[in-house]
Amino acid sequence: MTFEDLRVFCTVAAERSFSRAARKLRRTQPAVSQAIRRLEQTVGERLIDRSSRDGTLTDAGQLLLEYGGRLMHLAEEATQAVGALREVRRGRVLVGANDGAVYSVLPLVSAFRKRHPDVIIDVRRVPSRQMAQEILLRSIDVGVLTFKPPERELQSVVIGMDELVVLVRPDHELAGQTQVTLETFGQQTVVAHNDPSPTRDQVLRLYEQRHAPLNIRLSLSSLDGVKRAVSMGLGVALLPRRCALDELERGELIAIRVPELRTPRQVRLVARQDAALSHAARAFLETARQASGGEPPVVDRSGRQAERRSQPET
Numbered sequence: 001m002t003f004e005d006l007r008v009f010c011t012v013a014a015e016r017s018f019s020r021a022a023r024k025l026r027r028t029q030p031a032v033s034q035a036i037r038r039l040e041q042t043v044g045e046r047l048i049d050r051s052s053r054d055g056t057l058t059d060a061g062q063l064l065l066e067y068g069g070r071l072m073h074l075a076e077e078a079t080q081a082v083g084a085l086r087e088v089r090r091g092r093v094l095v096g097a098n099d100g101a102v103y104s105v106l107p108l109v110s111a112f113r114k115r116h117p118d119v120i121i122d123v124r125r126v127p128s129r130q131m132a133q134e135i136l137l138r139s140i141d142v143g144v145l146t147f148k149p150p151e152r153e154l155q156s157v158v159i160g161m162d163e164l165v166v167l168v169r170p171d172h173e174l175a176g177q178t179q180v181t182l183e184t185f186g187q188q189t190v191v192a193h194n195d196p197s198p199t200r201d202q203v204l205r206l207y208e209q210r211h212a213p214l215n216i217r218l219s220l221s222s223l224d225g226v227k228r229a230v231s232m233g234l235g236v237a238l239l240p241r242r243c244a245l246d247e248l249e250r251g252e253l254i255a256i257r258v259p260e261l262r263t264p265r266q267v268r269l270v271a272r273q274d275a276a277l278s279h280a281a282r283a284f285l286e287t288a289r290q291a292s293g294g295e296p297p298v299v300d301r302s303g304r305q306a307e308r309r310s311q312p313e314t
Contacts, residue, residue, distance in 0.1 A: 003075070006039065008025060008032055008036065009039055009064065010072055011024055012032065013048075045060035046061070047064060090118050090280075091278060091280030093284045094122050094141045094281075095123045095124065095142055096123075096125075096143035096144070097124075097125070098128055098144075099222060100239070101144035102144075104144060104242055105144045108159055108269070112287045119280045126140065128145055129198070131145055131270065135154060136151065136154070138276075141281035142269055142284060144159075144267065144270070145267075145270055146267055148266075153272060155271055156268040156269065157268065157288045158268055158292050160267040161264045162241055162242045163262065164239065164240060164258065165240075165256060166185050166255070167230050167236065167239055168230065169230060170253075172254070174188070174256060175254045178256070181258070182206060182212060185258065186207060189215060190215050190218075191219070191230055191234055191236065192219040203261075206260065227243075227253065230253060
């Protein structure tokens with residue numbers, strides 16, 4: 001039984017005439033008759049009473065029409081659903097981000113939702129070290145990183161800038177300073193984010209290289225927990241500025257720059273280079289490109305994306 005033969009049968013049943021069905025389907029009447037005969041041979045039953053003038057269906061024909069109608073309806077729904085995916089009126093985008101990166105990707109999500117309100121955005125917690133692998137394995141569509149991935153199969157678009165700052169309470173002794181050194185920060189009671197990341201490793205290496213103390217007295221698994229601890233006076237923290245914008249705006253925390261860490265960090269949306277991205281994921285990536293100035297990612301001769309701006313990796 002083929003879908004096309006079933007469509008011919010449903011049309012004959014609806015038109016109650018072989019000739020009218022043939023005209024509607026733009027086929028010859030013999031071609032319509034052959035399709036009906038093939039169906040009858042497949043099910044082993046007569047479907048249409050040839051002795052009647054109005055194409056009356058047999059019991060088997062009535063039963064097949066019921067199922068055939070359902071299949072026609074499902075086929076139409078499937079066609080519409082695929083069209084909705086193509087036009088990005090539905091679908092899902094899987095985004096990987098660690099705790100800090102979530103704050104950078106949410107403005108992009110907001111911009112995307114205004115254009116495609118019916119697409120689901122699923123942001124999943126993925127450590128920075130695993131991001132490239134998860135993208136290449138297709139576990140997620142895109143990921144957010146603050147460094148350029150070395151894999152040639154990946155492309156990235158800059159979606160924002162960020163920097164590491166020391167966060168303190170407004171009544172802390174450092175609150176009135178415009179900047180502090182790593183040495184001064186390390187002598188404070190430090191509240192740390194204990195989630196492993198390249199940025200955390202970079203800071204720890206700096207202290208090791210300088211043989212400077214880092215007085216960590218409390219470590220927490222979430223950035224919100226770290227910020228809450230600082231606001232309670234349990235210590236000071238070194239975090240990305242972007243993750244504390246609300247607290248800084250409300251005056252609950254004060255951000256102090258660190259000269260040794262003044263290099264701005266590029267926040268990147270990373271995706272595969274290949275053409276296998278879903279329509280929704282492509283639209284999300286395009287939204288990121290437009291937010292970054294409308295330029296597509298640049299790829300050098302080796303296949304690796306080239307930098308638009310000179311920026312040390314962190």
